[in-house]
């Protein structure tokens with residue numbers, strides 16, 4: 001005679017296996033469902049991601065290389081001056097005339113390095129604001145320097161030597177960081 005009672009009489013360990021198998025099955029189904037959902041929801045997330053990526057322009061890597069070369073070439077006698085504080089026209093004049101540099105000359109200016117530095121300077125500066133205004137050769141004369149310092153009233157002369165008073169990261173070409181008194185000021 002068939003002993004059904006025995007057949008249905010699970011041992012404890014068997015019951016455990018059953019529970020585990022069910023859990024695994026449930027997990028597989030939910031993962032599968034997740035995939036289907038992800039696929040159904042497709043282009044939106046990918047598009048959104050690509051929009052936040054930097055553009056694939058021709059000069060992303062050359063701008064980086066140009067910046068490094070700029071800092072190396074232009075920090076020999078004074079600190080490397082960030083491109084934003086002077087108009088594009090100033091940088092062009094300075095790059096094209098390294099032999100006539102404020103009474104001295106900038107060494108190591110070969111064509112290739114000029115091109116690379118120009119990539120960085122052009123990308124990170126803007127043209128002179130007012131048409132026909134003279135090209136500023138000193139930061140002190142630059143509109144952009146003033147625009148970048150809305151909170152600051154300068155009492156000391158504006159020279160490359162003084163930037164470090166408020167910008168402690170000047171040596172690392174970091175003009176974002178400020179001394180705590182400016183960081184905390186309203």
Ligand code: HEC
Nearest residue numbers: 073074076077094102104105106107137138139140159160
């Ligand atoms: C051989 C030394 C030397 C090197 C290298 C050098 N400069 Fe100069 N730079 C000077 C001198 C000297 C001055 C004038 C400082 C003054 O008149 O107070 C000056 C001034 C400047 C100023 C005006 C700063 C101000 O006072 O407002 C800018 C801008 C400038 N240099 C850009 C550059 C750039 C860009 C490079 C790299 C391509 C460079 N310099 C490399 C010597 C150098």
Ligand code: HEC
Nearest residue numbers: 082139148149150151152159160162163165166175176182
């Ligand atoms: C008296 C303090 C002080 C001095 C000196 C100073 N700065 Fe600044 N700088 C600031 C403050 C503060 C800001 C933030 C803007 C503001 O609050 O006005 C700033 C902002 C900047 C920025 C914009 C940074 C960004 O967020 O992208 C640049 C670039 C910069 N300064 C360059 C210079 C250079 C170059 C010199 C030297 C010729 C200089 N600064 C001298 C206080 C100073």
